[in-house]
Amino acid sequence: MKALFIGGTGKISTAITELAAKRGFELYLLNRGNRPSFVPEGVHVIQADIYNETDVCEKLKGMYFDVVADFIVFDVESLKRDIRLFSGKTSQYIFISSASAYQKPLSSPFITESTPLFNPFWEYSRNKIACEEYLMSEYRNHNFPITIVRPSHTYDNTEIPLAIHGKNGSYSVINRIKNGKKVIVHGDGNTLWTLTHNTDFAKAFVGLMGNSHAIGETVQITSDESLTWNQIYEIIGNALGVKPNIVHIPSDALAKASKDFLGGLLGDKAHSVIFDNTKIKRLVPEFTATTRFDQGVRIALDFIEKHPEYQREDKEFDIWTDKMIEVYEAMEQNIPQLS
Template sequence: MKALFIGGTGTISSAITRQLAEQGHELYVINRGRRNDRLPDGVRALTADINDEAQVAGLIDGMRFDVVADFIAFEPAQLERDYRLFAGKTKQFMFISSASAYQTPLSDYRITEGTPLSNPYWLYSRNKIACEEYLVKMYREDGFPITIVRPSHTYDERSIPLGVHGRKGTWQVAKRMLENKPVIIHGDGTSLWTMTHNSDFAKGFIGLMGNIHAIGESVHITSDETVTWNQIYEIIADSLGVELRAVHVASEFLAECGDIDYRGGLLGDKANSVVFDNAKLKRLVPDFVATTRLDQGLKATIRNILEHPELQQEDPEFDAWCDRVVGAMEAAARAVKEG
């Protein structure tokens, strides 16, 4: 199989790239070359800014692909560019959308591909919906061979997946745990969530590549395992060898007092209980199964981060914000008690 990835070194795409290389497929990636040291041997890098349409058109002149996949498109204009570049050059075009595009709040916590797409809380999700709508239009009107893939919360060995964190990633939350500081969990921590290791996501994605039954379809790829946020944070604390000191804070409060977009990330996504039905994926890819249990995957991630200090990016600004939020909650509780 001859494939071209726009991106190829991110959390989701890196595992797919690695598995395709191991299987001996002919893979090209288009990116700016900043993280190409992560590419496996045999993967061919086309160094370019995908937004420079003329440059990319020159690089792929005369080339045809079995699959083209865009991992870094977020707005319809970027898909319009992809259509101009790849219409007639690929047998399948795969777009990475987002499970956050599904109806928020949900009318039924069990999510299938038939769940309506609607998210009034998060512009990111609405843009993904608009991207999907454009691609479906081009499939219906012009036969552009699309497959839409919706990941949920996918993680790898380089970052701890969490609900509330700062702009510089999630290490600071782990650092707070190691320092016996309280950590913030949105809501009461009992809402249901699904996390998927990127190696499991890759198995489902590769099964959709070159799959004639996936043309014109939208498919989500997630684990079948569902846990609460309290369980997630307990697993992380246990992996660090510490006791969890959790402070539960309403998502609405965090959205109001945070200087980053907790409204979208929480109210438009992680504050909602979600359980994914992967029956459609398993019909299309009969041998798909997510085999990385969350506690095992998180422990491996944390072990890797502890062994690589370069992955431990501190975030003093977020740390101070956590202290202020925790202090405000404690002060409110005292004020109520004292009347």
């Protein structure tokens, strides 16, 4: 199978690249070449910026791919560019959407591919919805061979999935837990969430590649493990050998602090979700997510410990966290009692 990945070295796509290479695919990555250490032996790299359409068109001249997957499309204009580049040049185009596109607030926590798409809280999600609608129109009207994939919270070895963190990722929160400092969890911490290791996601994704039954279909890919956010932080603490010192703060209050929390919490993590993976298991019968979070988090913590480049401190986030907790706990102390 001859495949082209646009990107191919990111949080989700690195594991897919590794698995596709291991299975002997003739694989090409089109990217800017910023992460050469993430490219397996035998994978071809076409160094280019996908936003330079003229250059990409020239570098792909005369090439046909069984599968094209673009991991860095976030708006309809980028999709239009891809359709110009790959119409008649691929048998399958895979678009990576997002489970955050599902209805918020949810009418039911049980999520299938037919759950409505609607997210007034997060522009990122609304853009993904618009992309899906445009692609479906291209499939119906012009037979452009699409497959839409919806991941939920997928993580790799370079970061720990968290409820609240700063711009530098998870390391600052890992340090806070390790050193007994207070950490923030939104709401009461009892909403259910699903975490998927990127190696599990890769198994399902690669199974969709070249799969004729996946053309024109939308498929969600997650693990079957549901955890509360309190459990997630307890599992991280267990892996670090400490009990996390959790402070619960309402999602609405946190959303006032940052537009990132507005989308990421009110538009996603604040809602209980339980994913029905029947469809992906029908399309890829061998798919089973096998990495429990308590296993995946230990692998990731070990990796981060051995790679200083992922130990990025975040003083701004630490200062904000301490201040937010101080303000919220002071407010709690002044709550009037009802006699």
